[in-house]
Amino acid sequence: MRIDLHTHSTASDGTDTPAQLVRNAAAAGLDVVALTDHDTTRGYAEATAALAELDRGLTLVTGAELSCRLDGVGLHMLAYLFDPDEPELARERELVRDDRVPRAKAMIDKLRELGVPVTWEQVARIAGDGSVGRPHIAEALVELGVVPTVSDAFTPDWLGDGGRAYAEKHELDPFDAIRLVKAAGGVTVFAHPAAVKRGQVVPESAIAALAAAGLDGIEADHMDHDPATRTRLHGLAGDLGLLATGSSDYHGSRKTCVLGEFTTDPEIYGEITRRATGAFPVPGAGGRAGA
The missing domain is CATH 3.20.20.140 (Metal-dependent hydrolases)
Known part of the structure; x- marks a missing residue:
């Protein structure tokens, strides 16, 4: 099995x-x-x-x-x-999801300050109907030739925790x-x-x-x-x-x-x-x- x-x-x-x-x-x-x-x-x-x-x-x-x-x-x-449908857990999931868009936009702003010409429109296109997250921004960096793979974007240079373009979001304890x-x-x-x-x-x-x-x-x-x-x-x-x-x-x-x-x-x-x-x-x- x-x-x-x-x-x-x-x-x-x-x-x-x-x-x-x-x-x-x-x-x-x-x-x-x-x-x-x-x-x-x-x-x-x-x-x-x-x-x-x-x-x-x-x-x-x-x-x-x-x-x-x-x-x-x-x-x-x-x-x-x-x-x-349990209301308390559903409410916490919603808080996390709702914070994903402003967080993604904050990371995009940081990337642009670093000279990367990424846009919200590009990331939104990649995310489609999904809950936008760092992998979508990472894929945008791949499209732009900034990094060779999605995994290479998750470093201190870019989107890794505490990295130059990292931004926090609502997260559960x-x-x-x-x-x-x-x-x-x-x-x-x-x-x-x-x-x-x-x-x-x-x-x-x-x-x-x-x-x-x-x-x-x-x-x-x-x-x-x-x-x-x-x-x-x-x-x-x-x-x-x-x-x-x-x-x-x-x-x-x-x-x-x-x-x-x-x-x-x-x-x-x-x-x-x-x-x-x-x-x-x-x-x-x-x-x-x-x-």
Whole structure:
């Protein structure tokens, strides 16, 4: 059973529509895929509808990747199978989304001060109907020949945390995020917690504090973790009683990762579904709901 619990669509900063994502997940031989767009659930309906068109079984796990910050360090919290209509969590997601446009415009202004001829119109075109974010600005920098790849824009020279063109946005305290997701019946997993190539990461003591506050798991197997880091994170998960997941963090053509590049053990997936009470996995035609 192949399970990928971290993907993005055009509802945020991926390049596949939710329907295309579902079709591509099935074509990649996945049995379970989670749709975890940044701070939004807008892709759920389209992704769910696409399941009925498949000629093989695929189960959809609904989720989101919540933008958080702890002691000045940005981090992402994967939330699975929560009630999308729970008002307090919905209100926080809306606050984050609403702050994305002014933040993007502030970063564009900083880039222009650095001599980069990027425009809001260019970034808005790239974002389309998605929630605008740094990857869209990064793609604009690629179009302009400023950097060779999207990943190369996430450095101190450009859009990385604290970088020359970085601007802050509204973000959740991760302890609040855990509380809100649990109140909405969901499960929380700390995404790529040791992705040092993205910038500063929180110490293991902070992960331990989050675990004590109810964090369910950490994403150990991820493209931004080298083999030694993955081994260390699996050990940390064991020490803290956390679930250890694996995921692709697929963004379509915007990043080099591919669907199913890293996967989650079926027993871990089963435990996630057992803990969730806000929503349930959605099996497609001929699909199976998993553990």
